[in-house]
Amino acid sequence: xxxHSLLPGPLSGPRLHARSRAVLLTLAALCGTALxxxxxxxxxxxxxxxxxxxxxxxxAPLLAAAxxxxxxxxxxxxxxxxxVRPWWPRRLAHLLAPTALAALLLPLAVLGHPETFGAPAVVxxxxxxxxxxxxxxxxxxxxxSWLPATGYVFAAxxxxxxxxxxxxxxxxxxxxxxxxxxxxxxxxxVFAVGAALYxxxxxxxxxxPD
Amino acid sequence: MPIxxxxxxxxxxxxxxxxxxDLDLGTGVHGLLGPNGAGKTSLIxxxxxxxxxxxxxxxxxxxxxxxxxxxxxxxxxxxxxPQEFGYYPGFTVREFVAYVAWLKEVPxxxxxxxxxxxxxxxGLADRIDAKVRTLSGGMVRRVGxxxxxxxxxxxxxxxxxxxxxxxxxxxxxxxLLRELGTTATVVVSxxxxxxxxxxxxxxxxxxxGRVAHRGTxxxxxxxxxxxxxxxxxxxxxxxxxxxxxxxxxVREGALR
Numbered sequence: 001x002x003x004h005s006l007l008p009g010p011l012s013g014p015r016l017h018a019r020s021r022a023v024l025l026t027l028a029a030l031c032g033t034a035l036x037x038x039x040x041x042x043x044x045x046x047x048x049x050x051x052x053x054x055x056x057x058x059x060a061p062l063l064a065a066a067x068x069x070x071x072x073x074x075x076x077x078x079x080x081x082x083x084v085r086p087w088w089p090r091r092l093a094h095l096l097a098p099t100a101l102a103a104l105l106l107p108l109a110v111l112g113h114p115e116t117f118g119a120p121a122v123v124x125x126x127x128x129x130x131x132x133x134x135x136x137x138x139x140x141x142x143x144x145s146w147l148p149a150t151g152y153v154f155a156a157x158x159x160x161x162x163x164x165x166x167x168x169x170x171x172x173x174x175x176x177x178x179x180x181x182x183x184x185x186x187x188x189x190v191f192a193v194g195a196a197l198y199x200x201x202x203x204x205x206x207x208x209p210d
Numbered sequence: 211m212p213i214x215x216x217x218x219x220x221x222x223x224x225x226x227x228x229x230x231x232d233l234d235l236g237t238g239v240h241g242l243l244g245p246n247g248a249g250k251t252s253l254i255x256x257x258x259x260x261x262x263x264x265x266x267x268x269x270x271x272x273x274x275x276x277x278x279x280x281x282x283x284x285x286x287x288x289x290x291x292p293q294e295f296g297y298y299p300g301f302t303v304r305e306f307v308a309y310v311a312w313l314k315e316v317p318x319x320x321x322x323x324x325x326x327x328x329x330x331x332x333g334l335a336d337r338i339d340a341k342v343r344t345l346s347g348g349m350v351r352r353v354g355x356x357x358x359x360x361x362x363x364x365x366x367x368x369x370x371x372x373x374x375x376x377x378x379x380x381x382x383x384x385x386l387l388r389e390l391g392t393t394a395t396v397v398v399s400x401x402x403x404x405x406x407x408x409x410x411x412x413x414x415x416x417x418x419g420r421v422a423h424r425g426t427x428x429x430x431x432x433x434x435x436x437x438x439x440x441x442x443x444x445x446x447x448x449x450x451x452x453x454x455x456x457x458x459x460v461r462e463g464a465l466r
Contacts, residue, residue, distance in 0.1 A: 011321065013312030016305055020298040075296035079357070081260045083313035084285045 017090060026071035026098050033064045034105035041109040051177075053110050053117040055157065058174045060109060061126035062153045064102040066146035069133030071098065072198065073142035077205030088199040095195055099130050114178060121178040128173060128187030129153065131194030142203040211236055212271055212365055212395035213257060219265035220252045220419075227252045229419040230266070239391035241406035241427070242399040243449060244416035250399040251293055253416070254369045257397065258290040271364055286315060289363030291354045293370050293399075297342045303329060303353050304338045310357040328356040331386060333379070347374040355383070359390075366396045372405055384409035407431065407445045415452050422456035 009015075018024070037060035044052045072094065074080050080087070103126055107119030114120050129149050137145035156172040169176055173183040213235040220228040227249045242250045255261040256268060259281050271287055273280030297306055307325045316324055329338045332352040337345065342353055351374045358366060372380050387409040390396050400406065406413050407427045415423040415430075423430065427445060434441060434448030441447035 011305065011308045011325075013309070016301075016309040016312060019300060019305075020309060022299070075298050077296075078260060078292040079290070079295055079310065080313070082258055082285050082288060082290050084282055084315040085313055 020076075021074065021094060022071060023094070023098075026067060027101060029067045029071075030064055030098055030102050030105065033060065033067060034102070034108060036060070036063075037106055037109035051116060053113075054160070054175055056109060057117040057121045058125060058153055058157055060106050061102070061122055061129045062149060062174070064106060064126060065129035065133045065149055068095065068098045068102070068130055069137055069145035069149075070142055072134070072137045072145065072203045074203065074205070077202070080202075087202060091202055092195065092199045095130070095134055095198055099126065102126055102130075116177040118178060121176075124178065124184050124187045125174050127191040131187070131189075131191035134194035134198040135190075137203040138197045138201045140204060145203070211269075213397070214269045215253075215256075215266060216268075217266035218253075218256065218263055218268060220249070220256055220261065221264045222252065227419050228256075228263075231419070231421065233414065233421070235395055235397060235412075237391070237393070237395055238411035239387050239396045239398060239409055241410035241413040242397060242416065243401075243403060243406060243413060244422070245453070247418075248416040249419040250416055251369055252419075254290075254367050254397065254399050255292075257365070258288065258292075258367050259284060260290075260292075284365075286361070287364040289358035289361065289366040291358045291368045291371055293373075295354050297350065297353070299343065301342055302339050303334055303342055303345075303356070306342055306353060307357050307360050311360045314361040316361050324360050324362070328359040331359055332356045333382060348376060348379055351375060352379070355386075364394055366390060366394050368396065369399045370401070371398060372400065372402060380405065403430075403445050403449050404443070407443075415449065415456075417453055417456055418460075420456075420460075423452035 037056055040060070041053060041056045044056065103123050106122045106126060110118050110122055112118060132149040132152060133145045136148045140147065153174045156174045159172060160175045166182070170182055170186050173186045176183045211234045213233065215231050215233045218228055218231040218233075219226065231253070242253065244250050252261065256263050256275070257270065259275050263275075268275040270284045273283050275281055275284060298309065301309065304325055307328055308321055311321045311324055326335075326338070329335055332355050334349060334352055334356065337349065342350060345353065351371065355368070355371055358368065372383055375383060384405060387396060387398065391411060398405070398410065410427055413423070413425060413427050413430055414421060430448035430452065431444045432448070433451050434444035434446065437447045437451035439447050439450045439454065441450055
């Protein structure tokens with residue numbers, strides 16, 4: 001890290017970098033997502049049956065991951081590509097920081113019942129969805145990165161009743177209760193692969209005009 | 211030689227857009243001319259280290275672009291204005307140019323002065339704290355040129371730099387180009403032959419990924435003076451004459 005990156009003030013590099021990626025907007029949108037999740041979970045009367053929270057557990061992390069994914073967009077990818085600074089640390093920080101914030105906020109919507117659809121399941125789904133979104137940003141561009149994850153999670157929600165057997169449960173990890181480590185292994189693998197791909201390649205440029 | 215390409219090949223999808231290109235570009239202003247699809251932007255993007263060549267060798271400022279460390283050193287001394295560059299929303303001119311200086315690892319204490327110098331050079335000193343999104347198209351183009359100058363580049367690559375500039379701004383820009391060309395290797399891709407005639411020390415005409423003509427603007431003008439082909443000015447006639455002569459040679463070669 002050079003002296004310039006440590007400079008405070010409006011022209012400091014990290015501050016300009018955060019502004020170039022609209023990081024504050026992403027963080028605000030994540031706070032809004034968490035509030036919406038708390039509100040939605042409150043409507044479910046989950047104290048009667050905690051399993052009713054499955055949709056919040058599946059959809060709130062999806063929404064948060066979509067916010068994180070679209071925030072990976074760079075308005076000037078062509079100029080970014082000529083930077084002297086290596087991109088992977090900044091890309092990784094750009095992905096991990098909002099994911100960490102969402103992992104702190106979203107569980108507040110589903111407190112209690114950690115063995116079924118509680119905080120651990122939300123964090124697992126957040127990691128899995130963020131991995132899908134990060135990989136999609138590399139392949140499709142940040143603006144469309146939410147699309148494959150949305151299709152996948154909705155397919156999992158719709159096929160919950162038909163998911164029988166070990167592999168089917170693994171494939172529908174976003175709607176499985178927090179029991180056993182297999183669905184965690186899937187979500188963590190997807191997150192690791194997505195994050196590594198994004199850190200290495202960055203979001204694909206030029207998917208949509210600015 | 212600041213820029214040297216040897217047997218450079220570049221493909222776009224399955225189409226060969228640069229075909230065994232050998233170029234040596236020294237200090238000065240080099241105009242890249244050619245019809246749409248000739249390979250000008252592909253060449254600039256490879257020289258800017260944004261796109262990778264599919265074959266051949268590219269050396270810039272003594273470093274091989276294929277080598278990771280070499281590429282980093284090249285980028286430190288490279289200025290690049292893409293044909294289209296998006297700017298970061300909410301940034302002022304000063305912030306935008308300072309951000310690029312940071313990306314280029316310009317030393318911290320030199321950044322404020324470097325930013326002001328670059329912005330003054332493109333004639334935007336009075337708009338330095340204006341939001342980029344509030345500027346006209348021509349002014350945004352000049353902001354793009356300013357960011358390309360902020361690290362005092364040894365190699366400056368400008369893709370259609372005068373697009374959107376009014377005639378007075380273009381005249382001023384040509385003056386800036388001539389000044390920059392005394393110390394740096396400046397490559398300007400353009401469709402405007404009058405810009406080449408006024409500001410360039412050398413001209414390279416590309417057609418279908420190959421060099422159709424190399425020489426000085428005066429040599430292209432002389433070619434036009436001896437030609438009765440289309441064009442309102444001798445250098446425009448020289449442009450079309452050189453292109454047609456090259457195409458005829460390529461056709462003859464294909465028939466043999």
